[in-house]
Amino acid sequence: MRLLVIEDERDLCEDIAKKLRLSGYEADICFDGEAALELLAVEKYDLVLLDLNLPKVDGMTVLRTLREHDQETGVLILSARSEISDKVDGLDAGANDYLSKPFHLEELEARVRSLTRRRFVQQDVCLRCGGLTFDTRSRTATADGQTLSLTRKESGILEYLLLNRGRPISQEELIEHVWDSSVDSFSNSIRVHISMLRKKLRAALGYDPIRNKIGQGYEIGADE
Structure with a gap:
């Protein structure tokens, strides 16, 4: 490299x-x-x-x-x-x-x-984490084979967390890469979208793969 x-x-x-x-x-x-x-x-x-x-x-x-x-x-x-x-x-x-x-x-x-x-x-268009898969071309997510109904923002959040699996992502970084730049880092809108995404993932997988890292941000990982 x-x-x-x-x-x-x-x-x-x-x-x-x-x-x-x-x-x-x-x-x-x-x-x-x-x-x-x-x-x-x-x-x-x-x-x-x-x-x-x-x-x-x-x-x-x-x-x-x-x-x-x-x-x-x-x-x-x-x-x-x-x-x-x-x-x-x-x-x-x-x-x-x-x-x-x-x-x-x-x-x-x-x-x-x-x-x-x-x-x-980018050469392998599917991002995976446990039973969760995200196809970067079709922009669709599946959990244990079940297609998830995600909004555009939820898909963007999920893709970015999967691309950076193993590293906590702050709200500021999500703004830079997923959100419109005019959104404030403390906006409740961000937390609402993340909360809805977590709810959908929990319902499909039986656990929440997104973890809060206090003082650092959000990190995605398979069930332990």
Whole structure:
């Protein structure tokens, strides 16, 4: 699995690459947007970790240039810009995920695992967890062979939790990836949709696969 880390803070860039290499990834590094575009023109990467405030060529330009000819390579934005509008702009420009600075390297690695896992999941369109299956093409869910009647939001929540199985997902992250950006992270609407989804899963499976991780978010798993 080949990764490219594009970050102008050299110490941080090297720390990220070291962490990823210790986890078994191949990680190249560069420190400005111009060098990044040159590398991306001749090398193929599975995932790009992209800072936005780059010298020579800014990160958003790098992202848009990449997406003009490459829709497959995953992109994880790393940025000190933490406003919802910044995150929306990055995701709309073609990024797959957005991580605000400062961050812990452990969280960064978890995001990388999620994105690289998602790359392989796309080849196998069915996501599974115990007796629960979600078909990403037809966007239908079945529980022990029984087709579930889910709303669009419930399907989005379920798919994202399954894609990130083993990692708690906060309400803020659900907003970024499933919800409209104008929804407040403390909105009761989110909790209502999750509650209805859990009720349907419990009725079909005989247990609730979605667990509350206090202070962290929601995590999906098979019955223990």
